[in-house]
Amino acid sequence: EAGVVQSPRYKIIEKKQPVAFWCNPISGHNTLYWYLQNLGQGPELLIRYENEEAVDDSQLPKDRFSAERLKGVDSTLKIQPAELGDSAVYLCASSLRRGQGRDEQFFGPGTRLTVL
Amino acid sequence: DAKTTQPPSMDCAEGRAANLPCNHSTISGNEYVYWYRQIHSQGPQYIIHGLKNNETNEMASLIITEDRKSSTLILPHATLRDTAVYYCIVRVSYGSEKLVFGKGTKLTVNP
Numbered sequence: 002e003a004g005v006v007q008s009p010r011y012k013i014i015e016k017k018q019p020v021a022f023w024c025n026p027i028s029g030h031n032t033l034y035w036y037l038q039n040l041g042q043g044p045e046l047l048i049r050y051e052n053e054e055a056v057d058d059s060q061l062p063k064d065r066f067s068a069e070r071l072k073g074v075d076s077t078l079k080i081q082p083a084e085l086g087d088s089a090v091y092l093c094a095s096s097l098r099r100g101q102g103r104d105e106q107f108f109g110p111g112t113r114l115t116v117l
Numbered sequence: 118d119a120k121t122t123q124p125p126s127m128d129c130a131e132g133r134a135a136n137l138p139c140n141h142s143t144i145s146g147n148e149y150v151y152w153y154r155q156i157h158s159q160g161p162q163y164i165i166h167g168l169k170n171n172e173t174n175e176m177a178s179l180i181i182t183e184d185r186k187s188s189t190l191i192l193p194h195a196t197l198r199d200t201a202v203y204y205c206i207v208r209v210s211y212g213s214e215k216l217v218f219g220k221g222t223k224l225t226v227n228p
Contacts, residue, residue, distance in 0.1 A: 005160070034215065043204055043218025044161065057215065092160050105151070106216060108160030 003027070005109035007093050013115045019081035022112045026074070026095030033070055034106065035078050036092040044092050050076065080114075088116045120144065121205045126223045129199075135192040137222050139205030142186045147209050150181060151216070152190045154201040161204065161218075164190065195226045 006025040014020050026033050031052050036044035047066065049057040052073040061068065065084070070076040080087055090113050094106040122140040129135040141150065152164040165172055165179045167188070172179045178191040192199055204221040208214050 041220070043220055044216070045218070046215040049215060094160070105163040105166070106161075108162070110158075111160050 005093055005095055005107055007091075007109035007112055009112055010110060011113050011115075013117065014083055015117050016085055017082040019079065020083050020114060021080075022078045022091050022093075022114075024076045024078070024093030024109060026076075026093070027097075027107055030095035030097045030107070031073070032096045032098060032104075033076050034094040034096075035068060035076070036094065036108075038090040038092055038111070040089070047078070047091075083114075083116045085116050088114055090114070120207050120217070121219055123203075123205055123219060123222045125220065126225070128225050128227060129192075129195045131197060131226055131228050132194055135195040135199065135224060135226070137190040137192075137203050137205075137224060138187065139190070140187045141205070141207045144185050144207050145209075148207045149209070150179065150185075150188050151206045151208065152177070152179065153204045153206065153216070153218075154199075155204070155221070156198075156201045161216075164203075195224075197226050197228065200224060200226045 008023050033050040035047040037047050038044040048061045048068050050070045053070050068078045090111040092111045094108040096104045096106045098104050149166050149168050151166040153161040155161045165174055165177050167179045167181050181188045202221040202223050204218050206216050
């Protein structure tokens with residue numbers, strides 16, 4: 002079974018430029034998450050989708066960040082314009098709701114963003 | 118804020134058991150204890166979870182105290198590939214709720 006796929010793995014851009022990250026979750030997983038991980042810290046949730054609906058985007062900086070999951074499968078996270086402080090790893094995860102604690106999340110390898 | 122407390126780092130000799138502690142004194146009755154780990158340059162990986170009883174799978178064992186205020190993840194025979202940051206997380210599981218990560222424990226397995 003293929004895991005969560007993310008691209009690109011690495012991205013270097015100059016500040017004020019736009020950038021986009023793509024994620025393809027595990028087939029059949031209805032829940033998709035985008036997390037941000039700063040150096041030395043644990044991941045923090047940016048947005049959670051249930052199918053195509055964003056059900057938790059309270060931590061997404063909406064002035065510059067946007068996300069979409071149009072057909073309830075793959076997703077794109079965009080930053081425009083990027084700032085120096087956006088340098089981090091952006092992780093995508095997916096899960097299948099099964100209840101009783103069995104809805105573990107599967108993470109992709111992440112995209113490491115460097116803003117110069 | 119994370120609801121768990123873990124030591125920032127631990128060392129273990131290869132082949133020996135690694136016992137990683139976690140305190141979660143404010144855990145609620147409907148919250149599970151989850152463990153994930155993150156190997157360098159990879160995304161976090163699910164290890165195990167439990168509610169009340171001790172659990173074991175092919176990767177590890179989870180021991181939860183009777184009052185549920187703390188737990189221990191046990192890697193019975195640590196290898197160099199077990200070097201990673203280990204995260205203990207508590208959360209409900211009647212929805213696909215987010216994981217709230219702390220800083221975890223950096224486990225280094227030494228040859």
